Amino acid sequence: xxxxxxxxxxxxxxxxxxxxxxxxxxxxxxxxxxxxxxxxxxxxxxxxxxxxxxxxxxxxxxxxxxxxxxxxxxxxxxxxxxxxxxxxxxxxxxxxxxxxxxxxxxxxxxxxxxxxxxxxxxxxxxxxxxxxxxxxxxxxxxxxxxxxxxxxxxxxxxxxxxxx
Amino acid sequence: xxxxxxxxxxxxxxxxxxxxxxxxxxxxxxxxxxxxxxxxxxxxxxxxxxxxxxxxxxxxxxxxxxxxxxxxxxxxxxxxxxxxxxxxxxxxxxxxxxxxxxxxxxxxxxxxxxxxx
Numbered sequence: 001x002x003x004x005x006x007x008x009x010x011x012x013x014x015x016x017x018x019x020x021x022x023x024x025x026x027x028x029x030x031x032x033x034x035x036x037x038x039x040x041x042x043x044x045x046x047x048x049x050x051x052x053x054x055x056x057x058x059x060x061x062x063x064x065x066x067x068x069x070x071x072x073x074x075x076x077x078x079x080x081x082x083x084x085x086x087x088x089x090x091x092x093x094x095x096x097x098x099x100x101x102x103x104x105x106x107x108x109x110x111x112x113x114x115x116x117x118x119x120x121x122x123x124x125x126x127x128x129x130x131x132x133x134x135x136x137x138x139x140x141x142x143x144x145x146x147x148x149x150x151x152x153x154x155x156x157x158x159x160x161x162x163x164x
Numbered sequence: 165x166x167x168x169x170x171x172x173x174x175x176x177x178x179x180x181x182x183x184x185x186x187x188x189x190x191x192x193x194x195x196x197x198x199x200x201x202x203x204x205x206x207x208x209x210x211x212x213x214x215x216x217x218x219x220x221x222x223x224x225x226x227x228x229x230x231x232x233x234x235x236x237x238x239x240x241x242x243x244x245x246x247x248x249x250x251x252x253x254x255x256x257x258x259x260x261x262x263x264x265x266x267x268x269x270x271x272x273x274x275x276x277x278x279x280x281x
Contacts, residue, residue: 073189132222139257
């Protein structure tokens with residue numbers, strides 16, 4: 001019974017929160033997945049659905065889906081070193097001007113400064129494979145920011161400005 | 165889970181690989197296996213048909229990088245064909261047209277191999 005009352009309260013609160021954010025035209029959505037590449041497709045669906053609701057163009061949606069896929073793939077392979085049970089939290093936050101995706105993990109920290117943007121011609125000649133993801137993310141999004149608190153969490157923030 | 169599969173058909177000395185679905189970090193190993201098996205069987209004249217590929221991420225692009233050297237060392241090539249505009253744009257963004265020949269149709273890619281003979 002206590003649990004039920006708590007649930008009802010939570011429901012009321014969350015409805016109130018939704019109403020508030022709708023008034024401010026500020027929408028937030030959240031997804032939590034395990035660090036497995038098999039989850040990339042449901043992550044892409046989550047981004048696609050919400051970007052659609054937000055009214056983004058097909059090209060914008062495609063760019064964002066790929067950038068988020070690359071960010072998440074990097075987390076799975078590098079932060080969690082392909083361990084399957086790490087947690088990745090994905091939060092979408094948007095208003096009429098900006099669509100932002102935040103990815104948070106608790107794996108190994110990552111300093112993007114240590115990954116230079118590749119000289120693509122040279123890079124391809126050397127048949128290097130890694131590092132292309134970060135390059136794609138920076139090319140496809142308007143802003144890419146990393147915050148790393150070693151031993152605690154890493155956060156990557158991907159933003160796209162909306163032109164409407 | 166993302167759906168991806170490949171199918172291979174032989175046309176003379178040319179192997180044509182059809183890609184179907186979503187090529188990402190999860191499904192890239194399927195394409196790796198396809199290329200490995202071609203290379204192990206000394207099939208180095210490879211045309212890849214992208215007509216039915218809906219999506220590619222850098223993990224998928226990496227597979228082409230991983231095999232191109234071995235294939236060319238053996239006198240062959242991996243020629244790419246029939247990409248959608250969306251998929252081509254990703255290849256283009258990463259400078260792949262400098263390294264790979266990309267054709268509008270599978271037929272043109274096959275013809276290029278045949279001209280070489």
